Amino acid sequence: MKKIKIFLLAASMSLFSCDAWLDLEPEFVQDAENFFLTPEDYERAVIGVYDLMQANYLHVWIGEIASDNSIAGGESVFDTQGLHEIDGMRHGGINAELRDVMRFNYAGIARANFVFENENNIDFPAKERLMAEISFIRAYYYFILVKYFGDMPLIIDRRASINEVREIDRTPKEEIYAQIERDLDRAINVLSWTTQETGRITKGAAMALKGKVLLYQNKFAQAAQVFDELITTNQAGYGLVSDMSTMWLVVNQNGPEDVFTIQHSGLQGGDYGCLVCLQGNPAPGFHAIRNFVGPFYGDGNSYNLPTQNLYDFFGNDPRREITILDLDAWIAQQPNPGQISYAIGAGGHTGFFNNKYIKRDFERGLPDDDLTSPLNYRAIRFADVLLMAAEAFAQTGNDARARIELNKVRQRAGVPDITSSGAQLLEDIYRERRLELSGEGYRFWDLVRTGKAAEAIQGFQVGKHELFPIPQFEIDLAGGRWRQNPGY
Structure with missing residues (x-):
């Protein structure tokens, strides 16, 4: 089946400008009167x-x-303040x-x-x-x-x-x-x-x-x-x-x-100046592990970090691992844990990551792949x-x-x-x-x-x-x- 291709119309239909990501027709070709x-x-x-x-x-x-x-979370308390x-x-x-x-x-x-x-x-x-x-x-x-x-x-x-x-x-x-x-x-x-x-x-x-x-x-x-x-x-x-x-x-x-x-689609890029202009889903990249080097996951910005309160709430419910990545525990289970590394942002760290909307190494979009995840939002x-x-x-x-x-x-x-x-x-x-x-x-x-x-x-x-x-x-x-x- 075909997917709807999401794109922006001319700036006259928007309250803000994202011209850098538009494939616009020549100026003055079309306006509201001839549309x-x-x-x-x-x-x-x-x-x-x-x-x-x-x-x-x-x-x-x-x-x-x-x-x-x-x-x-994030790089600092001033990162998306x-x-x-x-x-x-x-x-x-x-x-x-x-x-x-x-x-x-x-x-x-x-x-x-x-x-x-x-x-x-x-x-x-x-x-x-x-x-x-x-x-x-x-x-x-x-x-x-x-x-x-x-x-x-x-x-x-x-x-x-x-x-x-x-x-x-x-x-x-x-x-x-x-x-x-x-x-x-x-x-x-x-x-x-x-x-x-x-x-x-x-x-x-x-x-x-x-x-x-x-x-x-x-x-x-x-x-x-x-x-x-x-x-x-x-x-x-x-x-x-x-x-x-x-x-x-x-x-x-x-x-x-x-x-x-x-x-969402990972086939079109953009930059941090207009996240809503992206075809990709920026959330997985922002949720991903800062400076991560290792298998399965991709590196990202360590936003929206689950709390200890949420982790404990699950108890032994099997949905805990589906929902929350306990990063250190996961690393310890890998065959080469000493070769896996990551950084901790000064915006806060819990040790946990959103495992539903997260960048995975095999699901990257076009560069910058922090912004171009093809993961849909349910x-x-x-x-x-x-x-x-x-x-x-x-x-x-x-x-x-x-x-x-x-x-x-x-x-x-x-x-x-x-x-x-x-x-x-x-x-x-x-x-x-x-x-x-x-x-x-x-x-x-x-x-x-x-x-x-x-x-x-x-x-x-x-x-x-x-x-x-x-x-x-x-x-x-x-x-x-x-x-x-x-x-x-």
Whole structure:
């Protein structure tokens, strides 16, 4: 099957410039007035909407580092300083990573809205499918924004002019969620379970994201209904792969466990000036072992390092070795341990590395291979669907069904079934999410939405840290119109 090739459209569709990585047509050849005249124009524009999902590395970093799962790591405490601030719950309105979250997702929304503005220019057979795909992606971008920042400006089906910036208010998050649900419903109603091109959004992906969105709003009965339909209908053939230990290898990507996966390619380079411009996934290189010399793994930047707390949490669960590389223990098991070496960054060291998203020697992309990993990001995999379904069923009193979905995940892991009920069953589901999904960027959000963040995260302040601060630069651009989130 073909893979969607991810590339940037002309700078007029973006809020930032990455011209150094663009193969641009001659200047002034094409603009908004002579675009959207052919089906190929719409196809190109939709690929541009997909493109900003390449910012997923931020969500892996922040979702783990803000939690009890990881520390920031890196060369020093000034190496990606914003992550160190988030690690210590010291972050404020001046934070490069948080500003990137906001501007990249709004850039994606602007691209989607540009297409929606021109939806009715022409008709062609694939148009409804394309519009359904970007309905999903716009919902995804808004879901990220509302998770991070709460109330945000809601702009749909049009681009906002520069003159409007100082007139647009933050929209209550309830209205944003309502729009997210409408966009996902459009996607669900139009899209097919399978697609000819690997990486395109499908009906199952839209259902999974809608169930997640409902869960985050505590709409448990509605979430249970969506997950039930997804699991029981399942015309895409989703399932749990039998060998979880090899699931994170590039060769085993786009399999039955991949429900919503963001594609990456190692065939195009770039540099550190614009990570979102890359086709490759920068997270594995950033997670890799600093100055590593040895077999199997590649050298990298030692970011997002798992904590001793997480390592101990696993106990004897076999998923520990799948999730966490205990580097010294691994070296000791090699036939030539004396010939293996690595360096420790001054940004922190735990001895552990993220073994799901890590650079492996046989999976390198083009130089600089810290930035060009072909390892995809699994935004929602089927194990996550089953655990979200278990949670929704448990929250609505259907303990029997909750145990069924929960124990599917545990049986694949080779650990005993859960037999609890009531409040204890819900705790067991939360615990299972950490065992199954650590290293994937979900942990902070799980702690926040279940009210457990303060007890798990050192320095977490209730009433403040459930949301991240609005970037001060954006508040200034809005003429100070937006009130900062509480506590910042």
